[in-house]
Amino acid sequence: MTKGFLVSYIFIKLAIKNMLNLITNQQMRQADTYTCQHLNIESVELMEQAAKAFVELFIKYSLSDKEISIVAGKGNNGGDGLAIARLLHEKGYKHIKVYILEKFNSASKDFSINLEKLQTLNIPIVYCYSLHDLPSTFDVVVDAVLGSGFNRALDSFFAAVFRHINESSNFIVSVDVPSGCPADTFDIESYDGIHAHLTICFQRPKLFFTLPESHKVTDDFKTVSIGLCEDYLQSIPSDYFWIDKGYVTALLPCRKKFSHKGSYGHVLVYSGTKTMRGASLLASKAAVKMGAGRTTLLTDAEFFPFANVFLPELMTADIGRLNDLNFDKFSAIAIGPGLGISETSREHVLRLLKLKNPLVLDADALNVLSKEDLSGHPHLVITPHMNEFDRLFGKHKTWYERLQSAKSFAQENGIVIVLKNQYTFICTPQGKVFINSTGNPAMAQGGMGDVLTGCITALLARGLKPEEAAVAGCYIHGFTADLLAEQHEVVSPSLLTDNLSKAISLLKSGPHNIN
Ligand SMILES: NC(=O)C1=CN([C@@H]2O[C@H](COP(=O)(O)OP(=O)(O)OC[C@H]3O[C@@H](n4cnc5c(N)ncnc54)[C@H](OP(=O)(O)O)[C@@H]3O)[C@@H](O)[C@H]2O)[C@@H](O)CC1
């Protein structure tokens, strides 16, 4: 092993180790106990740290002139709420009122300690025995009724309180999880808990928040570190990982001195039907901007002049002379964007599946296949959206079920499935799911998937493994759009593609401002 290789190997290992593994509520509670024992601190100190971390983020929302109602239960989530009330008071917040729901069998020790501290301050506390003890409207609610200890169906009192808060508040911020949220069971069918505008999670985002069904529970979520032992958390087994910047930057290959175009791989993009060639042009341009050494567009000879004017860097190959084409020279191939559904399309895709070149299948390349066609290729990435996925793998009632199908198929067949979502899931042959943390609604426009296909294919051509190319491609695609969305209401696929290379530089170096 050379020294340079060894250094980058260690760096990548460390980056994986430091990536956030998503864990269950139960495991989080074990981490809570472990941290207290290991650091020799009382659990109430951990509660103080959690409340501080919450407040630090909360004050960034500039709500100090609003009336803040802290609605608390009597477990530790409620204890957090009381500590938050005290800390906001210390920060100079003038309009704080605390409502304690009295329908709990008992109070936790740390709740009681925080209640005692709160009672010494000039903050109104209302003890609520019925719905009538709550005001008719709220401005800002800090929801601290139930957290990870939520363990059974809500009774009519809690359901009525939560309905009232949902219907009569301007802004609801939940502590750790929205009260009543089925974070581990994913059972959202008849949800009657809090619908937060923002949830501030402790230490880890919840897997549930990455599933589209969670829109009933929270509009947005942010995660704050509360000082739990990271080494212990990282040792908890999990199949789900939240992709972060450090992991992706460690994956990206450097452009080295004395390198040349041959050092960065050769991408082949199959062009689509005459009416949808824009899709393959977008994929090709994304491959160029993502740093592939060469990119060739396979298309009809009559289209060569248009392709060359659109993107002079593109090379062209004649689809009419396919039998003369030496596929061995391509380091990675993309097919699907604008392909069209036909028997000929299916023949093209099946031919590519017989080759060993790293391959990305998207859109119509998936629409002409069945799932049986997808096994046996050693370097295959497929990038379906929900409908494409369900056509191949059958209808799914929930996103959690869909995710489980993708996870097991990827593992059983040794392929990478990029299941597109606001938080795209990348399911790997090792049975892991990487969850992409970048991207935003400004990207919702036709052609965006074609750009993603180009990004992933270029990274494959540059030598990344299929799961690495998929993870890095998704992250950079969304990261570029996030930077652009600060200045643009809509981030079109062309705009995103034009800025890919700049965004990669910023990703590696910061600061994160694209202009
Ligand atoms: N993990 C960490 O690292 C840290 C966690 N921290 C915080 O602690 C929170 C977890 O606290 P927790 O364990 O006390 O549980 P919590 O959510 O307050 O609820 C318990 C109470 O609710 C009750 N109850 C349950 N279901 C119910 C229902 N359907 N309807 C009615 N009642 C119901 C239950 O009743 P019981 O089952 O005992 O009868 C009990 O009284 C966590 O989310 C975070 O905010 C931080 O402070 C520090 C670091």
Ligand SMILES: [K+]
């Ligand atoms: K809560």
